[in-house]
Structure formats: structure tokens, C-alpha cells
Amino acid sequence: MEKLKNQLITGKSIRLLQQNQYTFHVDSKLTKTEMKDWIEQFFDVRVEGINSSRVVGKKRRNKVSFNSTSRKKMIARLRANYFIPLFIN
Structure with a gap:
């Protein structure tokens, strides 16, 4: 899927894994229902709920001025007894 960019691995997202919640960077046009349907079909799990947020880019001023994206x-919060494998070798 082109709209799902990658799985986000940070300190907070690792703590959320203990609560069966998985964090993803996605395309800005993706809706919650599209994301829920895709995760359920691709990983064969049941999604209980989706929370979304926009991370606004910051304006930086150094030698060259630019805006970060x-x-x-x-x-995605999964139902009990379901999980998504993070790394598959």
C-alpha cells in the first residue's frame, strides 16, 4: 500500500506496544476507515480503534532556511489476543 509509509519506532510507540497499540506514518489523505480496513486485511487482525494526528513541520533558520515536512x-489499537509482528526475517 502506497498510503502506509512506515511503522514508527520511538520510545513512546514501544511503550504503546505493551497496550497492543501500533503506530504508523501514513499519507496525509488516508482516512481512519481506510487504515482500519487495510490493517485488518493485510495482517489478519481485528482493530478496535484508530487515533490519528498531524505532525506539523517546523520552520528552521540556519545558513539555509527551509521548512521540514x-x-x-x-x-491502531488491536483487540485482545491479536498482534502485528514488527520484524519478519
């Missing part, structure tokens, strides 16, 4: 992230 804005992103959208979604946190």
Missing part, C-alpha cells in the same frame, strides 16, 4: 501518524 508535515506528516500524519495513526495509532
Whole structure:
């Protein structure tokens, strides 16, 4: 899926894994229902809920001025007894 960019691995997202919640960077046009349907079909799990937020890019001033890109992230909460493998070798 082109709209799902990558799985986000940070300190907070690792703590959320203990509560069966998975964090993803997604395309800014993706809706919660599209994300829920895709996760359920691709990973064969049941999603209990989706939270989404936009991370606004910051304006930086150094030798060259530029704006960092804005992103959208979604946190998928799975039902009990379901999980998504993080790393598959």
C-alpha cells in the first residue's frame, strides 16, 4: 500500500506496544476507515480503534532556511489476543 509509509519506532510507540497499540506514518489523505480496513486485511487482525494526528513541520533558520515536512501518524489499537509482528526475517 502506497498510503502506509512506515511503522514508527520511538520510545513512546514501544511503550504503546505493551497496550497492543501500533503506530504508523501514513499519507496525509488516508482516512481512519481506510487504515482500519487495510490493517485488518493485510495482517489478519481485528482493530478496535484508530487515533490519528498531524505532525506539523517546523520552520528552521540556519545558513539555509527551509521548512521540514508535515506528516500524519495513526495509532491502531488491536483487540485482545491479536498482534502485528514488527520484524519478519
